[in-house]
Amino acid sequence: MSSIVSIKSVSKRFGDFVAVDDVSIEIGAGEFFALLGPSGCGKTTLLRMVSGFEIPTEGQVLIGGEDMTRVPPNKRPVNMVFQSYAVFPHMTVAKNVAYGLKVDGVAAAEIGPRVEEALSLVQLSQFAERKPDQLSGGQRQRVALARALVKKPRVLLLDEPLSALDAKLRDQMRLELVKLQQSIGVSFIMVTHDQDEAMAVADRVAVLEGGRLRQMATPEDLYHNPADAFVADFIGKANFFDPVKVTRGDKVVVETAELGPLTFPSAPAGDLRIAVRPEKLRLGPDAKGEVWVRAKLGDVAFQGDRSSVELILPSGRTLLAAVHGAAATMVGAMEEGADIACAWDIADMLVLNSD
Amino acid sequence: MSKGPFDYAKKTSMRLVFFLTFIFLYAPIIVLIIFSFNNSRRGGNIVWRGFTTDYYVKAFENESLREAFINSIAIAVISTVFAVLLGAMTAVLLWRWRFPFKPAYEGLVALPIVIPEICMGVALAVFFSSWGLYVPPDTPWPFNLSNIIIAHITFSFPFAAMVIRTRLQSFSPEMAEAARDLGASEYQVFKDIIIPHMKPGLIAGGLLAFTLSLDDFVITFFTSGPNTVTFPVKVYSMVRFSVTPEINAASTVLILMTLVLTFIAIRMQKPTDIAS
Numbered sequence: 337m338s339s340i341v342s343i344k345s346v347s348k349r350f351g352d353f354v355a356v357d358d359v360s361i362e363i364g365a366g367e368f369f370a371l372l373g374p375s376g377c378g379k380t381t382l383l384r385m386v387s388g389f390e391i392p393t394e395g396q397v398l399i400g401g402e403d404m405t406r407v408p409p410n411k412r413p414v415n416m417v418f419q420s421y422a423v424f425p426h427m428t429v430a431k432n433v434a435y436g437l438k439v440d441g442v443a444a445a446e447i448g449p450r451v452e453e454a455l456s457l458v459q460l461s462q463f464a465e466r467k468p469d470q471l472s473g474g475q476r477q478r479v480a481l482a483r484a485l486v487k488k489p490r491v492l493l494l495d496e497p498l499s500a501l502d503a504k505l506r507d508q509m510r511l512e513l514v515k516l517q518q519s520i521g522v523s524f525i526m527v528t529h530d531q532d533e534a535m536a537v538a539d540r541v542a543v544l545e546g547g548r549l550r551q552m553a554t555p556e557d558l559y560h561n562p563a564d565a566f567v568a569d570f571i572g573k574a575n576f577f578d579p580v581k582v583t584r585g586d587k588v589v590v591e592t593a594e595l596g597p598l599t600f601p602s603a604p605a606g607d608l609r610i611a612v613r614p615e616k617l618r619l620g621p622d623a624k625g626e627v628w629v630r631a632k633l634g635d636v637a638f639q640g641d642r643s644s645v646e647l648i649l650p651s652g653r654t655l656l657a658a659v660h661g662a663a664a665t666m667v668g669a670m671e672e673g674a675d676i677a678c679a680w681d682i683a684d685m686l687v688l689n690s691d
Numbered sequence: 692m693s694k695g696p697f698d699y700a701k702k703t704s705m706r707l708v709f710f711l712t713f714i715f716l717y718a719p720i721i722v723l724i725i726f727s728f729n730n731s732r733r734g735g736n737i738v739w740r741g742f743t744t745d746y747y748v749k750a751f752e753n754e755s756l757r758e759a760f761i762n763s764i765a766i767a768v769i770s771t772v773f774a775v776l777l778g779a780m781t782a783v784l785l786w787r788w789r790f791p792f793k794p795a796y797e798g799l800v801a802l803p804i805v806i807p808e809i810c811m812g813v814a815l816a817v818f819f820s821s822w823g824l825y826v827p828p829d830t831p832w833p834f835n836l837s838n839i840i841i842a843h844i845t846f847s848f849p850f851a852a853m854v855i856r857t858r859l860q861s862f863s864p865e866m867a868e869a870a871r872d873l874g875a876s877e878y879q880v881f882k883d884i885i886i887p888h889m890k891p892g893l894i895a896g897g898l899l900a901f902t903l904s905l906d907d908f909v910i911t912f913f914t915s916g917p918n919t920v921t922f923p924v925k926v927y928s929m930v931r932f933s934v935t936p937e938i939n940a941a942s943t944v945l946i947l948m949t950l951v952l953t954f955i956a957i958r959m960q961k962p963t964d965i966a967s
Contacts, residue, residue: 389868409871422869426887435883436873483873 340365340523341386341491346395348381355381357547358395363491368517368524370538372531374570378547379527380495386525387416387493400490410439415484416493419500421476423468429455429479430464436487454486457516474505485520492517494526498533510536531571535559543567565609565690574611574686575655582608590687594649595627600687609690616684617657619645620666625679631655633674636667643667647678720946727939736934746936747944756941759925765833766911766921767904770843774900775893777844778851782892783885785852786859803849812913815842819914828918835919842914843904850903851896858892859885898956902949 339362348356356378363369371379384390385397388409397405404412415436424432433451442450455461458478468476477497484492497513498506514537517524528534534541535555542552543566551563562568565576577592588603590610598610618625634646634654642660645667649655657678659667670676699705726736730743750756785797803811819825819838826835833840862885870880908923915924922945929938 387872389871409868410874410876416869416872418865418869420863420865422863422865424866424870424884424887426890435870435875439870439873439875439879439883480869483869487873 338365339363340367340400341525342396342398342401343382343386344396344398346382346385346392346397348378348385348390349393354547356385356392359544359547359549360395361542361549361552363523363525366521366523368514368537368539369526370534370541371525371527371544372534372541372570373529373544373550375529377544379529379544382544383416383493383495383525383527386491387414388412413490414493415487415489416495417477417480417484417497419496421473421480421500423471423476423479423483425468427468428464429460429466429468429471432468432479433483433486436483440487450486454482457485457520458482473501474509477501477509481516485522489522491523491525494524496527496529498528499530506533513537535571543570545570559613562686562688564604565611565688568611568686568688573614573656573658575614575617576609576611579608579610588687594629594651594653598627598682598685600682600685603687604689606689606691609688611686611688612680612684613686614644614656614658616680617647617655617659618679619647619657619659619663619676621677623677623679626682627685628677628679629655631676631678633667633670633672633676635672636670638664638668647676723939724943724946727936727943729936729939731936736936736939746940750937750940750944753937755920756922756925756929756937759920759922760941760945762833762836762919763905763922766836766839766843767901769833769836770840770847770904771897771901773840773844774848774851774904775855775897777848778853778896778900779855779889779893781848781852782855782859782889785856786862800849800852803846804853808846808907808909811842811846812910815845815910816913826916826919828916838914838916839911839919839921842910843907846907846910847900847903851900854896854899855889855892858889858895862888894956894959898953901952905945905949 341361341363343359343361343363346356346359347354359378359382361369361382371382373379381390385392386399388404388407388411391406395405396403399413424435427435430451433454434447437447437450451464452461455464458481460475460478460482463471463475468479471479477500494513498509501509510533513524513526526534526538535558538555540552540554541558543550543558545566551558551567553561553563558567558571562571568574569576577594579590579592581589581591581597582603583589583591584603588600589597590600590603590608591597592610600610612627629649631647631649634648636646637644642658643664645657645659647655647657655678667676700709726739727746728742728744729736729739730741730745731738732740781800785793785800790796824838826838828835830837866884866888867880870884871877875883906923907921908927911921912924912927915921920928922941926938926941929935
């Protein structure tokens with residue numbers, strides 16, 4: 337995989353504040369890449385260093401193998417879709433899309449067909465002569481997309497592209513973004529704080545926190561093999577247990593207040609947390625597993641294909657379980673507060689560094 | 692029956708207030724326009740003596756009044772152009788850049804708005820004479836008006852700057868970044884994105900400067916000479932002898948002109964621009 341964008345040991349400081357701390361990322365040609373993290377994690381700053389609006393304090397940004405660290409944004413082969421879309425209000429849709437070609441000095445005869453092509457790509461052909469204030473939020477976003485793509489960028493940058501849309505449109509646009517990316521084969525780098533969104537659209541996801549890269553992996557890997565407790569907590573749901581005692585030997589014995597001593601084949605260095613995903617929990621009178629706890633049934637949220645179940649341990653803390661099929665039917669028939677057994681296997685547990 | 696939000700407008704006392712406000716605002720202007728058609732003789736334009744349009748003809752044929760009128764228009768047009776240019780430049784400077792003593796600079800720019808006009812007038816008159824900037828009487832038109840034009844630019848450009856600055860405040864920096872991202876240079880961003888955004892402010896600022904200049908009396912009085920009389924100064928000197936319908940007629944023309952200009956300015960700012 338040849339990389340189209342190389343972020344090499346990049347740091348960005350604003351005064352004493354470290355926005356991005358020694359991050360290195362390689363993004364492949366034709367890849368849909370997501371920068372994911374809570375607000376203030378440095379993901380937008382990182383994107384702005386690729387687009388040229390910020391210059392790294394340290395490190396290099398290479399685009400297509402060329403050093404672009406200090407190249408201004410108007411001279412970079414990348415284009416961006418802004419969070420507010422930033423569609424020019426005084427220009428028609430067609431003029432918005434043509435603007436990037438016009439300032440590049442593209443011949444007028446070439447601009448027309450390329451604008452048409454870009455508008456049909458985002459299904460906006462019939463809106464070419466409209467002004468932006470006559471468009472809906474979703475349509476304005478398509479204008480922003482067409483305006484960026486008409487320049488045939490090596491990489492398309494998207495800053496929280498779906499956050500301003502309502503829930504239903506958001507799901508629809510997610511799918512369309514993926515289809516669009518696959519059909520034109522341009523690399524997409526998307527910034528988002530929404531882990532569902534990142535998992536749904538991206539080939540690979542970089543999880544950032546406090547300016548540092550926590551993990552970079554495929555969505556499946558992030559979910560099943562999180563690098564640390566932060567990633568496990570941020571991606572999907574997990575039941576965490578804090579150890580009271582850790583004994584490291586040939587194997588690692590982790591003792592928690594709720595579960596007693598559990599033996600794991602290995603564990604990362606440093607402070608530990610252990611966790612289990614809700615769907616790994618088995619419920620019911622004949623639930624069996626290496627870990628077994630008795631609990632009382634809390635709230636049950638029916639979600640169609642599955643149910644989210646809250647379990648209250650004798651200590652008072654709650655566990656979250658996700659069940660489907662027969663288990664969901666069984667739980668649905670039970671009274672709140674009823675006794676219920678819960679079990680899972682040690683192999684399904686995550687042993688994570690919690691630094 | 693419960694009271695609606697606008698029921699207070701149905702009260703007689705309220706209606707009376709509305710009516711009186713309207714009367715106080717517009718009665719003098721309406722009377723002025725009506726009496727421009729009064730067929731009065733010498734002895735004041737107070738009693739209605741029948742309809743005539745003679746005084747429009749008379750006002751038009753009054754060469755010194757016509758000259759003053761044309762002077763006023765020329766001064767207003769020229770000073771508006773410069774006031775908007777200077778105002779726009781000041782507004783962009785204050786909006787875009789940070790520099791030492793910026794609040795002090797901002798305050799100094801706004802100062803002419805609050806300084807009493809009489810002081811500005813005296814100061815400008817003293818300034819022109821002490822710097823030897825008097826205009827020789829045989830200077831060709833409209834250069835003979837340059838002192839008045841300079842004075843008008845001085846007091847009107849801060850108003851234009853304020854209006855344009857306010858407009859710039861609503862500019863989203865992402866617009867400029869989007870244009871940069873699409874390949875525009877800093878200059879192209881300014882020309883293609885920022886100036887169109889400023890347009891309603893430029894028009895409003897221009898209109899303000901134009902009307903300020905057109906009806907200014909105090910500062911103009913101090914900076915005009917015997918050969919550079921403006922319309923308000925001329926009207927003042929005519930009123931000192933007697934109020935004839937001629938003055939009313941000329942004033943009516945001026946009111947009409949400002950109304951038409953305002954209308955054009957509003958039309959030029961399309962509803963979409965105002966909304967955004």
